[in-house]
Amino acid sequence: MVDIREVPEADIDRAQELAYLVFHDRPDEEGRARHRTLLSHCARLGAYEGDALVGFMAAHRFRLSVPGADLPCPGLTFVAVAPTHRRRGVLTALMAEQLRRTGAAGAPVAALWASEAAIYGRFGYGSATQGVTIEIDSTRPLALRIAPDRRPLRMIDPADAPALIGPAHEATRALRAGRPSRGPERWREEWLCEQAEEDEELSPPRIIALGGPGEPLAGYVIYRTKPGDDSGPVRTPGLVRVDELEADTPAVAAALWECVAGLDLTGRVSAWGRPADDPLLHFAADRDQVKVTEVFPALWLRLVDVRAALTARSWAAPVELVLELADVRLPANAGRFRLKAGPGGAAYERAAQAPDLELDVRELAACYLGGTRAVELVAAGLVREHTPGAAALLDTALRTELLPHTADEF
Numbered sequence: 001m002v003d004i005r006e007v008p009e010a011d012i013d014r015a016q017e018l019a020y021l022v023f024h025d026r027p028d029e030e031g032r033a034r035h036r037t038l039l040s041h042c043a044r045l046g047a048y049e050g051d052a053l054v055g056f057m058a059a060h061r062f063r064l065s066v067p068g069a070d071l072p073c074p075g076l077t078f079v080a081v082a083p084t085h086r087r088r089g090v091l092t093a094l095m096a097e098q099l100r101r102t103g104a105a106g107a108p109v110a111a112l113w114a115s116e117a118a119i120y121g122r123f124g125y126g127s128a129t130q131g132v133t134i135e136i137d138s139t140r141p142l143a144l145r146i147a148p149d150r151r152p153l154r155m156i157d158p159a160d161a162p163a164l165i166g167p168a169h170e171a172t173r174a175l176r177a178g179r180p181s182r183g184p185e186r187w188r189e190e191w192l193c194e195q196a197e198e199d200e201e202l203s204p205p206r207i208i209a210l211g212g213p214g215e216p217l218a219g220y221v222i223y224r225t226k227p228g229d230d231s232g233p234v235r236t237p238g239l240v241r242v243d244e245l246e247a248d249t250p251a252v253a254a255a256l257w258e259c260v261a262g263l264d265l266t267g268r269v270s271a272w273g274r275p276a277d278d279p280l281l282h283f284a285a286d287r288d289q290v291k292v293t294e295v296f297p298a299l300w301l302r303l304v305d306v307r308a309a310l311t312a313r314s315w316a317a318p319v320e321l322v323l324e325l326a327d328v329r330l331p332a333n334a335g336r337f338r339l340k341a342g343p344g345g346a347a348y349e350r351a352a353q354a355p356d357l358e359l360d361v362r363e364l365a366a367c368y369l370g371g372t373r374a375v376e377l378v379a380a381g382l383v384r385e386h387t388p389g390a391a392a393l394l395d396t397a398l399r400t401e402l403l404p405h406t407a408d409e410f
Contacts, residue, residue, distance in 0.1 A: 002054060002090055004097045007044035012036055015046065015056045015078065022080040023115070031197050034189045035078075041185050043074065045097055047081070047090045054082040055090040057098060060410055062180040064111060065173045067370060067400050068314025074102055075180055076112035077410045095123045099304060099330060108308035109368075111180070112300050113409050120300055124329050126366030128301035129178045129404045130276050133294035136269035138261040139237065143285035148255035149210060151218065156207040161222075162187040165209065165246075168217045172246050176275070177369040178299050178404035186408075191222060191243065201226050202241060208259055210252050219247035221256045225266060237267025244407060245271070250279050273298065273407030299406050301365045306333045307348045309368065310341070318342035319397035321390055324355035325364065333361055341397055356390035359383040367394070369404035 007015055016035055020026060027035065039058055047055030057079040064073035076098065081090045102110050114120050117127070136142065156164055162184055173179040182191070196202040202224040209220040221242060228238040240260050247253035257280055261269050274280075276295070284290035303309045306325065320340045327333035338351035357374070363382050366372040374391035377383040385391050 002047040002049050002085075002093060004045060004047055004093050007046040007053070007056065009040060011046065011053060012039050012044070014053050015039065015044065015058075015080075018053055018056050018082060019078045019080040022083070027197065028195075030193075030195055034193055034197075037185055037189050039078065041183065042077070043101075045094055045101075047085075047094055049085070054085040055094050056080050057094050059098065059110075060180070060186075062111070064109060064181075065177050065179045066109070066309075066313045066368070067177050067316075067398075069312045070174070070181075071109055071309070071312055072105070072107040073109045073111050073180065074098070074107060075410050076110065079112075079115075091119075096329070099123075099302070102304045103330070108303065108305040108312060109365075110302040110304055112302075113298070114300050117297060121362050123302070124327060124361045124365065125300040125302045126362040126364070126368075127297035127299075127372070128366055128369045129297075129299040129371050129406060131273040131296055131298040131405065131407065132276050132278070132292045133296075134269075134271045134274050134278065134280065135291050135293045136257070136261050136271075137267070137289045138240070138263075138269050139267040140289070142258050142261040143289060144254050144258065144283055145285045146250055146254055146283045148258050149218065149249065149251040150255070151210055151215075152212045153208050153210055153255070153259055154213070156209050156220070158192045158205050158207060161192055161207050165207065165217060165220045168220060169244075169246060176402050176405050177400055178301075178371070178406045180406060180408050180410070182408070190410075196224055196241075199226070205243070208256065210247075210255055218249070219245070219252040219256055221245040221260055223260055225263065228265065228267065238263075238265045240266050240269045242269060242271035245274075250283055253279055254283060273409070275403055275405035277403045298409075299404075301368060303333070303361055303365045303368060304330065306361065306364065307337075310339060310348045311346045313346075313368070315341040315343060315346060315397045316399045317396045319393050321356040321387075321394060322351050322353050323364075324358040325361060326359070327361040330361075354386065356387040357383060357385055357394065367398055370398045370400035371404040374398075 042058035059074035062075045210218045222244045226239040229236040
């Protein structure tokens with residue numbers, strides 16, 4: 001029998017060692033210090049068997065952009081169960097307590113990135129956003145269909161970046177759903193750390209912004225570089241890894257992409273975690289030069305308080321449906337409810353009428369940000385449509401101008 005309780009700061013090192021054991025990781029001292037700093041700012045839960053820590057999870061204290069609102073949202077991370085205690089209910093107990101605490105704190109949603117996609121659906125999490133990897137062949141100039149913004153570009157010292165680009169990033173969060181807030185510690189320890197944790201050959205972060213000193217930033221790009229290799233039978237060109245690119249207009253984005261694709265001694269640009277509707281995919285003149293090489297599920301979302309979540313977000317069109325919702329982990333969410341929503345707001349109350357749609361809370365979570373269509377889940381047999389056309393009506397009401405997206409892996 002394990003005891004679920006808060007993990008004090010004195011046990012953070014033990015929690016890290018458990019996570020490294022489970023994830024087969026051995027970070028250097030800089031990486032360990034970075035993780036410790038991040039965990040010191042997180043809420044922490046542990047599963048203790050006597051004095052032994054056999055399970056752990058932490059939660060960033062995020063706010064998450066949703067259509068028309070910004071909601072408190074714990075971001076789960078470092079979820080680990082000791083190899084000796086797998087399949088003994090440790091993870092289930094940790095998740096149950098985390099959901100209880102999230103609800104008690106008044107947060108209507110929770111989020112995570114799944115290391116194994118098969119695990120978290122059973123706890124009510126649905127895959128709510130997608131990311132893509134874009135590769136650019138930069139052995140030749142980037143061909144564009146639009147004119148880049150020709151205002152000046154300038155380098156920004158990473159030490160100054162949180163103060164300079166942090167406000168610009170915060171302003172962009174409202175434009176797309178699914179983006180968590182970033183505190184100073186995440187800027188320092190994740191986005192702007194000197195050494196890239198997954199590849200020691202990558203350079204420190206470089207930042208280029210568009211707009212002269214004293215002017216508001218119109219956009220910025222964070223990137224790292226890796227030298228090419230001429231030693232083998234096949235030459236490997238230098239790499240530019242784009243970690244983040246934000247722009248006020250397509251012309252600003254074009255200028256930043258043109259800049260990173262034109263860096264000397266490089267021949268390839270790789271941008272992981274871009275939105276599936278990235279404007280680059282439209283204004284690039286040669287789609288043999290600019291390719292999507294990977295599509296993957298990104299942010300997983302849990303609706304902890306379904307009523308609060310649905311009534312907090314904005315709605316693109318009127319909809320009135322009765323939903324039969326299943327939620328085995330949080331029974332208060334389960335049952336039959338009438339959703340009446342539109343541009344003026346939403347109501348969500350228990351109903352006695354026959355349902356129009358029957359679905360699990362994980363499917364509703366997947367659709368909540370507007371990134372997954374209910375009609376596709378009906379076609380997949382995951383949502384049951386009792387009233388023809390009900391799923392399409394829900395999709396129209398949930399629609400957002402831009403697809404939800406985040407590159408904040410945690």
